[in-house]
Amino acid sequence: MKNKIKIPYSLKTLFKYISPYKKTFFASILMIIISNFAMVLAPNIEGMVTNAIIKDLKNIASSIPGAHIQIEKIISIISFLLIIYIIKTFSQMFGMFFITESIQNTMRDLRNDCIKKINSLSVKTIDSHPKGDILSRITNDVDTISTAMQQTFVNIISGIMTVTFAFIMMFRVNLLMTLCVILFIPISYFIIRKIASISQKSFDMQQKSLGDLSANITESFTGYNEIILYGKQDEYEKKFEKINSELKLTAFKAQFLSYFMSPALSFITYISIGLISVIGGFYCINGTISVGQLQAFIRFIWQVNEPLSQVSQLSSQIQSSLSAMSRIHEFLEYNNEYDVEKRDISINRCISFENVEFGYGDKKVLKGISFEVNKGETVAIVGATGSGKTTIVNLLMRFYDSQKGKIEIDGIDIKSINREKLRERFGMVLQDTWLFSGSIKDNILFSNPNASETELKKACKLANLEEFISSLPHGYDTKIDEEADNISQGEKQLLTIARAILKNPDILILDEATSSIDTKTEKNIQGAMDHLMNGRTSFIIAHRLSTIKNADKIIVLKDGNIIESGNHDELLDKKGFYADLYNAQFSSL
Numbered sequence: 001m002k003n004k005i006k007i008p009y010s011l012k013t014l015f016k017y018i019s020p021y022k023k024t025f026f027a028s029i030l031m032i033i034i035s036n037f038a039m040v041l042a043p044n045i046e047g048m049v050t051n052a053i054i055k056d057l058k059n060i061a062s063s064i065p066g067a068h069i070q071i072e073k074i075i076s077i078i079s080f081l082l083i084i085y086i087i088k089t090f091s092q093m094f095g096m097f098f099i100t101e102s103i104q105n106t107m108r109d110l111r112n113d114c115i116k117k118i119n120s121l122s123v124k125t126i127d128s129h130p131k132g133d134i135l136s137r138i139t140n141d142v143d144t145i146s147t148a149m150q151q152t153f154v155n156i157i158s159g160i161m162t163v164t165f166a167f168i169m170m171f172r173v174n175l176l177m178t179l180c181v182i183l184f185i186p187i188s189y190f191i192i193r194k195i196a197s198i199s200q201k202s203f204d205m206q207q208k209s210l211g212d213l214s215a216n217i218t219e220s221f222t223g224y225n226e227i228i229l230y231g232k233q234d235e236y237e238k239k240f241e242k243i244n245s246e247l248k249l250t251a252f253k254a255q256f257l258s259y260f261m262s263p264a265l266s267f268i269t270y271i272s273i274g275l276i277s278v279i280g281g282f283y284c285i286n287g288t289i290s291v292g293q294l295q296a297f298i299r300f301i302w303q304v305n306e307p308l309s310q311v312s313q314l315s316s317q318i319q320s321s322l323s324a325m326s327r328i329h330e331f332l333e334y335n336n337e338y339d340v341e342k343r344d345i346s347i348n349r350c351i352s353f354e355n356v357e358f359g360y361g362d363k364k365v366l367k368g369i370s371f372e373v374n375k376g377e378t379v380a381i382v383g384a385t386g387s388g389k390t391t392i393v394n395l396l397m398r399f400y401d402s403q404k405g406k407i408e409i410d411g412i413d414i415k416s417i418n419r420e421k422l423r424e425r426f427g428m429v430l431q432d433t434w435l436f437s438g439s440i441k442d443n444i445l446f447s448n449p450n451a452s453e454t455e456l457k458k459a460c461k462l463a464n465l466e467e468f469i470s471s472l473p474h475g476y477d478t479k480i481d482e483e484a485d486n487i488s489q490g491e492k493q494l495l496t497i498a499r500a501i502l503k504n505p506d507i508l509i510l511d512e513a514t515s516s517i518d519t520k521t522e523k524n525i526q527g528a529m530d531h532l533m534n535g536r537t538s539f540i541i542a543h544r545l546s547t548i549k550n551a552d553k554i555i556v557l558k559d560g561n562i563i564e565s566g567n568h569d570e571l572l573d574k575k576g577f578y579a580d581l582y583n584a585q586f587s588s589l
């Protein structure tokens with residue numbers, strides 16, 4: 001899929017984003033045209049002042065009667081010149097204002113849509129793309145486009161103006177000579193295209209390397225503690241250096257090739273000047289044009305070359321931005337989590353899995369899972385690591401959809417239920433707690449922002465958090481830092497339990513929520529968990545079998561199948577896989 005999307009699509013996407021601001025864009029183009037006109041007019045008027053003074057001085061020197069410096073005439077020309085300068089300055093200023101305004105609005109919309117896109121992606125898509133790369137598309141790539149547009153737009157408009165003026169002047173000197181110059185344009189165009197198409201590949205690689213670099217940095221930060229713990233700094237530095245060298249290589253290729261454009265274009269210009277000198281020479285000899293006109297004509301050829309070579313120098317930026325736009329376009333085209341279903345659900349009877357099969361890609365993880373849980377019951381899912389415990393709850397919340405069989409709530413296939421509405425029924429407490437930078441209160445209210453103060457306090461009481469929160473200097477308003485490093489693992493879990501209590505969900509997912517904590521905290525968490533689970537249908541994924549003894553049903557997974565099910569005592573009596581697992585854990589305590 002990568003690198004398949006070609007430039008026109010990405011440009012179309014860019015135009016789509018620019019179009020709401022087309023009026024401001026056109027206003028900026030108008031301003032640039034006005035300022036260019038003023039720039040062309042100014043030298044002529046400056047010349048008029050000099051000419052008027054010289055004429056008056058000559059008249060005085062020749063003692064022509066009544067000769068004097070015509071101050072009023074000079075003042076009126078200077079006033080006109082002043083007006084031109086003012087127009088030039090203000091049109092330039094407003095031109096820049098309009099262009100900056102429209103580009104920055106476009107970029108803001110693009111970034112907003114990227115964030116909206118992230119929120120509408122399926123878990124499957126998020127899981128299958130490196131986070132750092134997605135981050136790079138929203139930050140680096142948007143930035144590349146913004147800088148390129150800002151720097152090249154004015155140059156391109158001014159260039160078009162200069163070329164147009166130059167051609168008008170050339171036509172006025174001689175038609176045939178101008179047509180000869182025009183003949184060289186396709187050659188220049190061909191060279192630009194050829195070089196651009198070669199270097200574009202390097203620009204695509206460059207933006208991709210930037211994405212890889214960003215992914216590497218994100219990984220180094222998120223795994224910082226583990227990296228230093230295992231002394232892997234050198235390894236990570238080497239990985240970074242490798243990607244960085246690749247970036248350097250692709251950036252060098254891309255930049256070098258694009259810089260090649262300018263001398264190549266100048267070479268074409270030299271050839272055209274040679275040809276024009278010969279033709280122009282003949283015209284001078286037979287008196288069709290003057291030597292001064294030929295000289296002016298050659299200057300105009302340079303004037304045509306200058307913007308072309310300027311734009312070709314900026315071509316590296318234009319090309320990077322095209323690659324960046326292509327990557328953003330590709331990201332915006334990722335499949336959305338699409339829901340046509342509007343159906344809502346409430347659980348009154350039971351949840352059932354019927355012959356559910358599922359795999360990630362070619363890897364089959366669940367090979368025909370069937371079990372039933374009644375409303376209010378607790379089911380524990382047990383099995384070796386990688387046996388598919390998390391996958392079962394992922395399917396239940398429709399983070400992924402089963403490939404065969406069905407999951408039903410009260411006899412209704414969950415695939416016919418709106419995903420958002422389905423997920424509203426769930427609460428989760430995971431081992432990897434997720435807290436954001438904000439106050440304790442903000443973090444708990446995250447699941448139910450409209451909860452009252454009383455409800456908040458009640459949830460914290462049930463989650464055994466009262467003592468902890470009252471010990472904090474700012475109580476509920478205490479800030480949690482970005483990584484939530486200022487609170488312990490157990491406290492984080494209690495906070496997520498309070499969050500889940502406040503949501504008051506029908507179905508609970510508890511994923512190994514009681515591991516890696518001390519006995520007192522574990523007791524605290526277990527108490528909080530009991531409050532949370534009270535009267536709800538719960539799915540517990542736990543390695544520590546002592547925590548699931550009271551579950552109504554325990555299902556044991558192995559190689560994608562349920563090999564045993566029943567309650568704790570029944571499974572112990574069976575003296576099978578569960579009993580072995582339990583005894584092994586019990587004896588190791």
Ligand SMILES: Nc1ncnc2c1ncn2[C@@H]1O[C@H](COP(=O)(O)OP(=O)(O)OP(=O)(O)O)[C@@H](O)[C@H]1O
Nearest residue numbers: 127360363365383384385386387388389390391392
């Ligand atoms: N997003 C994914 N893409 C590809 N394979 C995946 C993905 N998520 C999980 N797997 C694979 O599917 C298998 C089951 O994973 P799952 O997380 O359901 O196991 P688990 O029983 O919950 O494991 P653990 O006890 O270690 O959490 C594993 O082999 C895992 O590598």
